[in-house]
Amino acid sequence: MKSNTLAKQVFGEKVQIKNILDSSFSNKLIELGFINGQTIEVVFSAPFGDPIAIELNGSVLSLRLEEAATIEVENTNSL
Amino acid sequence: MKIALFGNPNTGKSSVFNLLTGLRQHIGNFAGITVEKKSGSFQIDNQQHQLIDFPGIYSIYPRSKDEEVVYKVVSNPKHPDFPDLAMIVVDASNLDRNLLLFTQIYDLKIPILLVLNMWDLTQKRGIKIDIEKLQSYFPSISIVTTNARIGLGKDRLTEALKNHQLIAGSNPIVEDFKLCDLDDKKKQEEETQFRYQFLKKVIAEIEIVEKTKTDTLSRKIDKILIHPIFGYLIFSIVLFVIFQFIFSFASIPMDFIDVQTTNFSNFVANQLSKGLLNDLICQGIIPGIGGVIIFVPQIALLFLFISILEESGYLSRVVFIMDRLMRPFGLNGKSIVPLISSVACAIPGVMATRTIADWKERLITILVAPLMSCSARIPVYTLLIALVIPKQTVLGIFNLQGIVLFGLYFLGLISALFIAIILNLLIKKKEKGFLLLELPSYKMPRWPNVGINVMEKVKIFVIDAGKIILSISIILWALATFGPSGKIENAEKYVRANPSFTQLSEEEQNQKVASAKLESSYIGIFGKAIEPAIRPLGYDWKIGISLITSFAAREVFVGSLATIYAVQDDSEENLRMIDRLKAEKNNKNEPIFTLASGVSLMIFYVFAMQCMATLAVVRRETNSWKWPLIQLAFMGFMAYFGALFAFTILS
Numbered sequence: 001m002k003s004n005t006l007a008k009q010v011f012g013e014k015v016q017i018k019n020i021l022d023s024s025f026s027n028k029l030i031e032l033g034f035i036n037g038q039t040i041e042v043v044f045s046a047p048f049g050d051p052i053a054i055e056l057n058g059s060v061l062s063l064r065l066e067e068a069a070t071i072e073v074e075n076t077n078s079l
Numbered sequence: 080m081k082i083a084l085f086g087n088p089n090t091g092k093s094s095v096f097n098l099l100t101g102l103r104q105h106i107g108n109f110a111g112i113t114v115e116k117k118s119g120s121f122q123i124d125n126q127q128h129q130l131i132d133f134p135g136i137y138s139i140y141p142r143s144k145d146e147e148v149v150y151k152v153v154s155n156p157k158h159p160d161f162p163d164l165a166m167i168v169v170d171a172s173n174l175d176r177n178l179l180l181f182t183q184i185y186d187l188k189i190p191i192l193l194v195l196n197m198w199d200l201t202q203k204r205g206i207k208i209d210i211e212k213l214q215s216y217f218p219s220i221s222i223v224t225t226n227a228r229i230g231l232g233k234d235r236l237t238e239a240l241k242n243h244q245l246i247a248g249s250n251p252i253v254e255d256f257k258l259c260d261l262d263d264k265k266k267q268e269e270e271t272q273f274r275y276q277f278l279k280k281v282i283a284e285i286e287i288v289e290k291t292k293t294d295t296l297s298r299k300i301d302k303i304l305i306h307p308i309f310g311y312l313i314f315s316i317v318l319f320v321i322f323q324f325i326f327s328f329a330s331i332p333m334d335f336i337d338v339q340t341t342n343f344s345n346f347v348a349n350q351l352s353k354g355l356l357n358d359l360i361c362q363g364i365i366p367g368i369g370g371v372i373i374f375v376p377q378i379a380l381l382f383l384f385i386s387i388l389e390e391s392g393y394l395s396r397v398v399f400i401m402d403r404l405m406r407p408f409g410l411n412g413k414s415i416v417p418l419i420s421s422v423a424c425a426i427p428g429v430m431a432t433r434t435i436a437d438w439k440e441r442l443i444t445i446l447v448a449p450l451m452s453c454s455a456r457i458p459v460y461t462l463l464i465a466l467v468i469p470k471q472t473v474l475g476i477f478n479l480q481g482i483v484l485f486g487l488y489f490l491g492l493i494s495a496l497f498i499a500i501i502l503n504l505l506i507k508k509k510e511k512g513f514l515l516l517e518l519p520s521y522k523m524p525r526w527p528n529v530g531i532n533v534m535e536k537v538k539i540f541v542i543d544a545g546k547i548i549l550s551i552s553i554i555l556w557a558l559a560t561f562g563p564s565g566k567i568e569n570a571e572k573y574v575r576a577n578p579s580f581t582q583l584s585e586e587e588q589n590q591k592v593a594s595a596k597l598e599s600s601y602i603g604i605f606g607k608a609i610e611p612a613i614r615p616l617g618y619d620w621k622i623g624i625s626l627i628t629s630f631a632a633r634e635v636f637v638g639s640l641a642t643i644y645a646v647q648d649d650s651e652e653n654l655r656m657i658d659r660l661k662a663e664k665n666n667k668n669e670p671i672f673t674l675a676s677g678v679s680l681m682i683f684y685v686f687a688m689q690c691m692a693t694l695a696v697v698r699r700e701t702n703s704w705k706w707p708l709i710q711l712a713f714m715g716f717m718a719y720f721g722a723l724f725a726f727t728i729l730s
Contacts, residue, residue, distance in 0.1 A: 020268075025513045027264045030271045031138040032515060033176045043298070047307035048403045051412075051514055058204065059173050060297075060518040062399050064406075067513055 006054070007069040009042045015073040016040075023070045033057055034071055080128045082192075082240075083162035085149065085184060087177050088135030089519045090170040091196045094227035096132045097531055099236065104531070106539060116148075116160070117535075123237050131160055137176065139183045139258065140267050142515075143436040147261075153187055154258050164190050164245060171195040171224070172204050174282050175275070182274050186256035188247035191220040192239055198224040198232075205289040212285045219248045228525050252277050297392075297520040304393065310400050317393075318419060321384045325377055325423045332376040340369030358560060359553070367552030370632060371545040374692065375537055377454070378427045381420050382536040383529065385431060390524035395516055402514055408496050409503025411440040412514065418444065418495065421451035422488075425693045429700055430536060439508045443499050445700060446710050449693050450495035452488045452685065455633040459684050460487055462637050465657050467677025483681075490685050494717065540696070547695035548631075555602070555631050562600040570595040593642055602627055616683065616719070617676030617726040619665055626689075633689045675729035679722040687718035 009015055017038045020026050033056050034040070043060060045052040050065045063071075086092040096104075100119025117132040133152075134145045141147040152158045165184050169177035185191060195201075201208065210222055221239045225232025252274060259266040303309050348361040388394040394416070402412030410418075413435045421428030428448045435441035452460075464480050471479040561567070574580060574595045580588055597603050606624030613623050621643045629636035641656055644663060663671045688694065688711045697707040 025515070027140065027267045027271065028137075028142050028513065028515055030268050030275075031140070031179060033179075033275070035272055035275045044301060044305060046305060046400045046403060047310060050403045051399060051516075053301075053305075053399070053518055057173055057175050059170075059176070060520075062395075062402075062514060062516045062518055064402065064514045067515065 004073055004075075005069045006040070006042070006063070006071040006073050007052075007065045009073065011042050011044060014039055014041045014076050016076050017071060018074050019072040021070040021072065023067075025067065026070065029067070029071065032061060039076060040073070080126070080240075081160070081163045082128055082130045083152070083160070083165050084130055084132045084168065085165055085180060086135060086168035086194075087137055087170065087180065089517050090135070090168045090177065091227045092135055092168045093132070094525065094528060095166070095168050095194060095196065095225065095236075096130065097527060098225075098227050098230060098233050100130055102531070104535070106535065115145075123241055128240065130166070131162070136180060138180060138267075138271065140261065143438065145433075145436070150258070150261065153184065153189065162189060164192060164240075164243060166192045166194060168194045168196050168227075170197050171201040171208060172197055172206055174208070174286060175278055178278050178282075179271065179274055182252045182278065185217065185220070185248050186251045186253050187258075188251075190243070190245045190247055191217075192236075192243060193217075193220050193222045194227075194232075194236070195222065195224045196227050196232075199226045199229075207287040207289065209285045209287070213281075216281055216285075217248055217250075219244075219246045228522070300521055301396065301518075304396050305400060310396075314397055314400070317388070321381070321419075322423070324384070325380050329376040329380050329423075333373055336369065336373050336376075340365060340372075344369075359556065362560070363553045363556030364549070367549040367556075368545075370552060371541060371548050371692075374424060374426055375541065377424050378430075378540055379533055379537050381423060381427045382431075382533045385416060385420075386529040386532040387524045390522065390529060392519045392521045395518050398514075398516060399518060408499040409440065409443050410499055411435050411437060411444070412516075414440065414444040417448050418451055421448040421453060424453050424455070425449040425451070425690065426540060426696050427536070429693065429696045430540065432700065437513065439506055442506065442701065442706065443502045445697055446502055446706065447495040447499045449688060449690065449697075449710070449714065450491050450498060450686065452491040453633075453690075455690065456487075456684055458634045458637050459629075460484055460681060462640075462657070463677050463681050463684075466660055466672045467674050487681055487685055490682075494686065498713070498717075539699075547698075548692045551631055551691045555628060558601040558605070559597060559628065560600060562604065566599040567596050570599040590642075594644070597624065597643055615726070616722040617673070617679045617730065619671055622671075622680070626683075629689050631691055633684060636684075636689075673730070675726050678729055679726035682725045683718045683722040685718075686714055686721050688714040 004015075006015070017034060017036055017040060019036065020029055020034060038056065041055045043053050043055045046062075051062045052065065052068055053060050053062050054068075055061075084092060084096055086095075096117070096119065099121050101121075103121065104117060104119040106115060106117055119130050119132075121128055121130065133149050136142075136146050136149055139150050139153060141150055152160045152162075155161065167181050167184060169181065171177075181191070181193060195208065195210075210224070214220075214222055221243055223232060223235045223239045225236065253270060259270060304313060344361045344365040347365065348357055351357045351360065385394070388397070397415060398412035400412075401415045405412055405414050414432070416434070417428045417431040419428075420431050425448050428451070429445050432441045432444045432448070435444060461484075464483055468480050468483050473479050473482065571592050574591050575588070580591055583591070602624055603620075605627055607620040609623045609627075610618075610620040613626070618626070622640070624643050625636050625639035628639040640660070644660060660672055661670070665671055694707040694711060697710060698704055701707070
C-alpha cells in the first residue's frame with residue numbers, strides 16, 4: 001500500500017483520503033468535506049495542470065496543486 | 080422577529096432571500112464591523128419580520144474577513160443582529176457538507192428553520208430524503224423544502240414561519256458546545272471531524288441514493304470551456320462581446336445623460352435669478368450629480384453581464400482557468416473580472432473585487448485596477464495624440480497614432496502587473512492565499528436575481544461614491560469661482576477694457592473673460608504655484624490648472640484646457656482647438672505642446688490617479704482612507720517620474 005498525495009493523482013481514479021497534513025488552511029479543507037475515509041476523484045484540471053477539479057460527494061471543488069499536496073490519499077482498489 | 084439567513088455558497092440562499100423580501104431590501108453595515116449587511120423585511124399576518132442575509136459560509140469559523148461577521152454575531156447573544164431564528168438554506172443534493180453549518184448553529188441553541196433547497200435537482204439526481212426521520216433527530220426545528228430558483232416554496236416558508244415555536248434543540252451533537260477560539264485551528268479541526276462523523280451516520284439513515292447520476296451535461300460543457308485552447312478562446316470572445324456592449328451601447332445613454340445634464344443646468348440657470356446660488360446649483364451641484372449618473376449605464380451593463388456569468392456557473396470556470404496565470408503576480412483567478420472591468424471604468428472594477436475571499440489578493444487587485452486605462456482617459460489620449468503625434472504610416476501598414484494609443488493601453492496593463500508583483504512582496508500576510516472554489520453545475524440564470532443584483536450595485540455606487548464625487552465637485556467649483564478679494568472682478572474689467580480685444584466678437588470676448596477669471600481664481604493661483612514642480616515635465620501653469628481640475632475626472636482635462644486657452648471646444652474633431660493649442664507659445668516663444676511635453680502628459684495620464692470617484696470607491700471597499708491615499712501616492716509618484724523621464728529623454 002503506497003501513500004500518495006492528491007496532487008499526484010491521475011484523472012478518473014477514485015481515491016480515499018488517508019490524512020490531511022497540517023497547514024494554514026487544513027481546517028478549511030476539512031470543513032469542505034475533505035475528511036479521512038472520504039472517497040474523492042480528480043475529474044479534470046485547468047490548462048497548465050493547475051488548479052485541479054475534484055469530485056466530492058457529488059459536487060465539484062477546485063484546489064490549487066499546493067493545496068492538493070496536503071491531502072494524503074490511497075487508491076481504493078489497493079485496499 | 081429577527082431572522083438570520085445562513086447557508087453555504089451556491090445553495091440558492093440569495094434566491095430564498097429575494098423570494099421572501101422581493102424589492103424591500105436594504106444595504107448597510109453590521110454594527111461594529113465593516114462588513115456589508117443586506118437585510119430585508121416582509122410581513123406575515125401583519126407581523127413584521129426582518130431578514131438578514133449573511134455571507135455564504137461552510138462553517139462558523141471564517142475563511143475571510145467578510146465571513147467573520149457570522150462568528151461575531153452568533154457568538155454574542157447581545158449583538159444587535161443576534162437572531163431570534165436562524166433560517167439555514169441547504170443544498171439538499173449535498174447534505175454532508177451543507178449540514179455541517181446547521182449542526183454548529185443547532186448546538187448554539189438558536190431556533191432553526193431548515194430550508195432544503197434545490198429539491199428538484201435532488202430528485203433528478205436520484206436522491207431521496209426521509210424528512211420525517213431527519214425531523215426525529217432534531218425535533219425542535221422546522222423543515223421546509225423549496226425550489227427557490229424557480230420561485231417555489233414561498234407558501235411553505237411563510238407557513239413554517241407562522242407556526243414556528245422558537246425553541247432551541249435540547250440534544251446537542253457536541254455536548255456543552257462552546258465555540259472554539261478563532262486561532263485554535265486544531266480544536267476546530269477536531270470539532271469538524273466529529274460533526275462529519277455524526278452526520279455520516281445520520282445521513283446514512285435518512286438518505287437513499289437510488290442511482291448516483293453525476294451531472295454529465297455539466298461535465299461535457301466543461302470539456303469545452305476548460306479546454307486549453309477553446310477555453311481561453313471562448314473566454315476572449317465573451318470578453319469581446321462584453322466590451323462591445325459597454326463601449327458602444329453604454330455611450331448612447333451616457334451621451335443622453337451628458338446632454339440632459341447640460342440642458343437641465345441651463346434651464347435652471349435661466350429660471351433662477353442670477354447670482355452665487357445660481358452658479359453653485361448650475362455649475363457645481365447639477366454637473367456634480369450628472370458626473371455621478373453618467374457612470375450608471377456602464378456600471379449597470381457590466382454588472383448585468385457579470386451577474387449572468389455568475390448565475391450560470393461560467394464565472395467560476397473563468398476563475399479556474401485563469402488562476403494559474405494570475406498567481407505569479409500575487410493576484411487570484413478571481414482578479415480577472417475586476418481588471419477587465421477597469422478597462423471600461425475602475426469604479427465597477429473595484430466593486431467587483433468583493434468575490435475575492437483572500438484579503439491580500441483582493442487588496443492588490445483593488446490597488447492596481449485603476450492603472451488599467453479606463454474609458455475616461457480616451458478623450459485625453461485622443462487630444463494629445465492628435466496634438467503631437469504626426470499622422471504617419473509606419474512599416475507600410477500601421478498608423479503611428481494608433482500604435483501610440485495601443486502603447487498607452489499596453490503600458491497601463493504592464494504597469495498594473497508590475498505593481499502587483501511589488502505589492503505582493505511588500506504587503507505582509509500571515510496565511511498563504513488559497514482558492515478552494517466550488518464549480519457548481521451549469522444553470523440558466525434567474526433573471527430576478529440578476530436584476531436585483533444589478534440594481535443593488537448601481538444603488539451602492541450612486542449613494543456611496545456619489546456623496547464624495549458631489550462634494551469634491553462643489554469644492555472644485557468653489558475654487559474655480561472664487562479668488563482673493565477683487566481679483567476676479569478686476570480680471571473681467573481688465574479684459575473688457577483691453578483695446579486689442581474690443582474688435583473680437585461677443586463670444587470670443589466672453590471666452591477671454593472666462594479664461595482670465597479662471598486664471599485669477601484660487602485654482603488659477605494653485606496652477607501657478609505648482610508651476611515650478613511641473614516645469615521639469617514640460618508643462619506650464621495653464622496645463623497645471625487643467626491637471627488640478629481634472630483631478631475630479633480625467634476627461635475634465637480637455638474642457639479645462641479649452642477654457643484656460645480660451646478656445647472653443649465645439650467641433651467633433653476638436654480641430655479648431657488643436658490648431659489653437661499647436662500655436663500656443665511660452666514666453667521664450669517656443670511651442671508648449673511638443674512631442675516631449677505631449678508624450679510626457681500622456682504618460683502622466685496613464686499613471687496618475689486622476690479620478691476622485693475611484694478613490695471614493697476604494698475608500699468604501701477597503702473601509703479606510705489609508706489605501707486610497709497610498710494608491711494616490713504611488714500612482715502620483717509613477718506619473719510624475721514617468722512623465723519626467725519621458726520629457727527628459729525626448730527633449
